[in-house]
Amino acid sequence: MDKKDIVIKVCSGTGSLSAGGKDVLEAFRSLAASTGTQAEFRDRCTAHQVGCRGFCSRDVLVDVIINGEKITYELIKPDMVPRIFEEHILQGDPVDEWMAGEQHREFHAAQTKIVLSHCGEMDPESLDAYLASGGYEAAHQAFVRMTPGEIIEEIKRSALRGRGGAGFPTGLKWEFAGRMRSKEKYVVCNGNESDPGAFADRCIMEGDPHSVIEGMMICARAIGAERGYIYVRDSYALAVKRLGLALRQCREHGFLGSNVFDSGFDLDIRLYPAPGAFICGEATALMKSIEGKRAMPSPRMWRTAEKGLWGRPTVINNVETLANVPRILGRGAEWFAGVGTENSGGTKVFSLTGKVKNTGLVEIPMGVTLREVIYGIGGGMVEDRAFKGIQLGGPTGGCLSEAFLDSRVDYESLALAGTIMGSGGMVVLDETSCIVDTARFFLDITQAESCGKCTPCRLGLRRMFEILQRITNGHGRNGDIELLEDLGSHIRATSLCGFGMTAPNPVLTTIRYFRDEYAVHIKDRKCPALVCKNLLTYSCIQENCTGCGLCKKVCPSDAIRGTRKKPHKIDQDLCVKCGSCFDACKFDAVLRE
Amino acid sequence: MVTLNIDGQDITVDRSYTLLDAVREMGITIPTLCHHPDLSLFGGCRLCLVEVSGMRRPAASCVTPVQEGMVVQSSTPYLERLRKTNVELLLSDHPNDCMLCERAGNCKLQELAYYYGLRENRFEGDRRIYSRKDNNPFLQREMEKCVMCGQCVRICDEIQGVGAIDFAYKGLWTKVTPPFERDLDCEFCGQCVGVCPTGALTGRIWAGKGRQKFREVDTVCSYCGCGCILTLAVKKNQIARIYSRKDTINEGMLCAKGRFAYEFVNSPERLTRPLIRTAPKKDWQLNDSGRYAQVKPERSSTNSSGVFREVSWEEALDHIAFRIKEIKDVHGADAIGGLASARCTNEENYLFQKFMRAAVGTNNVDHCARY
Numbered sequence: 022m023d024k025k026d027i028v029i030k031v032c033s034g035t036g037s038l039s040a041g042g043k044d045v046l047e048a049f050r051s052l053a054a055s056t057g058t059q060a061e062f063r064d065r066c067t068a069h070q071v072g073c074r075g076f077c078s079r080d081v082l083v084d085v086i087i088n089g090e091k092i093t094y095e096l097i098k099p100d101m102v103p104r105i106f107e108e109h110i111l112q113g114d115p116v117d118e119w120m121a122g123e124q125h126r127e128f129h130a131a132q133t134k135i136v137l138s139h140c141g142e143m144d145p146e147s148l149d150a151y152l153a154s155g156g157y158e159a160a161h162q163a164f165v166r167m168t169p170g171e172i173i174e175e176i177k178r179s180a181l182r183g184r185g186g187a188g189f190p191t192g193l194k195w196e197f198a199g200r201m202r203s204k205e206k207y208v209v210c211n212g213n214e215s216d217p218g219a220f221a222d223r224c225i226m227e228g229d230p231h232s233v234i235e236g237m238m239i240c241a242r243a244i245g246a247e248r249g250y251i252y253v254r255d256s257y258a259l260a261v262k263r264l265g266l267a268l269r270q271c272r273e274h275g276f277l278g279s280n281v282f283d284s285g286f287d288l289d290i291r292l293y294p295a296p297g298a299f300i301c302g303e304a305t306a307l308m309k310s311i312e313g314k315r316a317m318p319s320p321r322m323w324r325t326a327e328k329g330l331w332g333r334p335t336v337i338n339n340v341e342t343l344a345n346v347p348r349i350l351g352r353g354a355e356w357f358a359g360v361g362t363e364n365s366g367g368t369k370v371f372s373l374t375g376k377v378k379n380t381g382l383v384e385i386p387m388g389v390t391l392r393e394v395i396y397g398i399g400g401g402m403v404e405d406r407a408f409k410g411i412q413l414g415g416p417t418g419g420c421l422s423e424a425f426l427d428s429r430v431d432y433e434s435l436a437l438a439g440t441i442m443g444s445g446g447m448v449v450l451d452e453t454s455c456i457v458d459t460a461r462f463f464l465d466i467t468q469a470e471s472c473g474k475c476t477p478c479r480l481g482l483r484r485m486f487e488i489l490q491r492i493t494n495g496h497g498r499n500g501d502i503e504l505l506e507d508l509g510s511h512i513r514a515t516s517l518c519g520f521g522m523t524a525p526n527p528v529l530t531t532i533r534y535f536r537d538e539y540a541v542h543i544k545d546r547k548c549p550a551l552v553c554k555n556l557l558t559y560s561c562i563q564e565n566c567t568g569c570g571l572c573k574k575v576c577p578s579d580a581i582r583g584t585r586k587k588p589h590k591i592d593q594d595l596c597v598k599c600g601s602c603f604d605a606c607k608f609d610a611v612l613r614e
Numbered sequence: 615m616v617t618l619n620i621d622g623q624d625i626t627v628d629r630s631y632t633l634l635d636a637v638r639e640m641g642i643t644i645p646t647l648c649h650h651p652d653l654s655l656f657g658g659c660r661l662c663l664v665e666v667s668g669m670r671r672p673a674a675s676c677v678t679p680v681q682e683g684m685v686v687q688s689s690t691p692y693l694e695r696l697r698k699t700n701v702e703l704l705l706s707d708h709p710n711d712c713m714l715c716e717r718a719g720n721c722k723l724q725e726l727a728y729y730y731g732l733r734e735n736r737f738e739g740d741r742r743i744y745s746r747k748d749n750n751p752f753l754q755r756e757m758e759k760c761v762m763c764g765q766c767v768r769i770c771d772e773i774q775g776v777g778a779i780d781f782a783y784k785g786l787w788t789k790v791t792p793p794f795e796r797d798l799d800c801e802f803c804g805q806c807v808g809v810c811p812t813g814a815l816t817g818r819i820w821a822g823k824g825r826q827k828f829r830e831v832d833t834v835c836s837y838c839g840c841g842c843i844l845t846l847a848v849k850k851n852q853i854a855r856i857y858s859r860k861d862t863i864n865e866g867m868l869c870a871k872g873r874f875a876y877e878f879v880n881s882p883e884r885l886t887r888p889l890i891r892t893a894p895k896k897d898w899q900l901n902d903s904g905r906y907a908q909v910k911p912e913r914s915s916t917n918s919s920g921v922f923r924e925v926s927w928e929e930a931l932d933h934i935a936f937r938i939k940e941i942k943d944v945h946g947a948d949a950i951g952g953l954a955s956a957r958c959t960n961e962e963n964y965l966f967q968k969f970m971r972a973a974v975g976t977n978n979v980d981h982c983a984r985y
Contacts, residue, residue: 320657320677473788474658480703483786484737511699515660
């Protein structure tokens, strides 16, 4: 056999592990051992896990790199491994039919990977791998060669803004905290990502934990903090495990502890597994939680940078924000600022889901249009149906209509359209999605996740949810739209924290852009997207019906009448709207409207 | 000092003030449910909203520090609408059984509903319904009437230092409860009852004793030497409930005894006149070693603890003087000891020790709290 380098990279994010990623990796390793390949090539043949690369619908993804030539396989199961090993690795003949195709290229081609650059490339559990890629050089530089003022200046010039959603300039935040005189200061990493469908922070923590820690180290140095906390949802078991491992490795190598890099500066970072309520991600609630109290937001009488954790100056940054920091120091603020728009530098990771062909984690530069994301990276709509709307920023974000397809994805443009960047959720809706039902879905989450402290959020959201529920159940009343608008703007105006201020957004934006659909639900008792079950009617198209009786057989409530070979009828009083007849009919004779 | 403008009037206040303090100092009324001057700031009820020039949203005045040059509106049609909607929301999750509620007539929520004329409610919907679970003689909790002001939680933690209750659950189902929803097991000081703005927390012994038109009688608590000022709410010469006002030396705080243990006042078993006990003679005898020892009473003796005889104060005091003299003559003054009580005032205790030392002539004086 020729001399060659063999690297096998198996995706091992949570998505991949549940698809059998661990078994796939084991299969490669045992084959390498049993065929003698490992013995022959020694350290020139490696098989290791890598972080999630975002395209989880195609897991398990496997890269086989021979002499630098990379072939990616998708949807790999452990029993497919022997053939890949035999044909590709031993004989040098890639298995064409399992190779990742056009979709994979399309998905990755339009992305700019900065934060996610290590995910899919590097073993997240190996400090050596991180060091080999230049890891902790930025931290070393920050501790040894730069003054705190220089670090803050660099971050300010990079135009990095908080990726948690509100978009506060990170450099400014650090500057406030740095200016404070205090015996103790804290740096906190907010990893309480709770938006349904959003998994960007999870992916970073699982796939590149050392970047987060390095970002925290640089932040701690810049503001003069000696203690840091990584606040991660306990339900992110893999993230908790890998961050814990990474912290241990750092302590062993002296990157954390006393006298870091011989700079005379002490720093310890601890992991705080969070109870995992949605509201724990709110800065003041998060601090309460670390202090051991119930996570309820407090009124913001002071900046967190002035009086935060235990009343001390504290910087709370999102996972993604912190993971950007080592890259900025490594490659320079100008390069980073050049990637994004004038006001917000760099990229943002979005969780693209819904009715698009390619779903997954996408990293795009600030200022890209929604159209580019949906039709470029997303590969267009499923079955080429018409685009209807896009919910941005998770359950407290807003829903935008087709008119906004060409608007840019940055903090200002999105705020102008009435939504937020949020944690980067993008749920694409097509003509088969009901707007009212979507709004109800998001309100169902937020009303249950309200901490219950302030009146408008605790009761107002619940009442909005009840009104939406009644509309989708066909009991909408005249004036309900106005009542929703009134209550929504009331909650926005009077709530205590950012959660309440943004939670009515899905309803308010959908009413703003899709008012007609609400009106049809209430006045005509119809759901144009045919989603709201209680608003549907099933009837028989007499011309098409052959009287085959199939529908009669499947109907669970005996609502269908008729004699054989004669057109049938559906009794509306008995119909339970299950849709069985619609699915069963072979002659398109059942009309659903 | 900071100067700001409220409703067109300039006012100069201390830098530490919140907007609510400043507004109230001007004599302007702003409704609040969750604010308590002695407790930490909460900002939950969202009724004390004011408009501040330059701020995007209305600010909750109880948690907004004053700043130089602020221009504040404490009441505008917009603010009143917001406050009204918040009260309306609170009432949409309230049993509205003022007819039977112990706090009717003395309830902040009822007063607000009256003020805003809320007969109809646009937001009828799901309500919390809880079973009652109170096996104590002091407190009655009806948590569906709770407005989540959090005053009970804070006073229990911050003033009383007990922390028996806290919030649990989320959303509509948020609830103030002891740990793991067990029954209340605390010292039953009733501080929470004292601050509750609605009928969610009441005294169990208040029930059926009347709600309004009380005669208020100020008195000093007789339970200990702290001397808390009590206000007795009296109806038909019976105490219906006890509370304490803010401007007293105890700043309105009371303990379980002062607040709830008043049933003795009208008890038929209460001692109202002195009693003299005639002890059986042969209970205690000098033994050989010169010490007193108890001997078993003879079987024929009917009452070993003696017989109480109701007497006048003159007779009682004469009896005490006679016996003290007698003991002093026979055994010397140091055979006598005096025990006073922590329930007495300092002055009374001073007099007592003076009496024991000067009149009786012994230093054997003590009392249960030894101060």
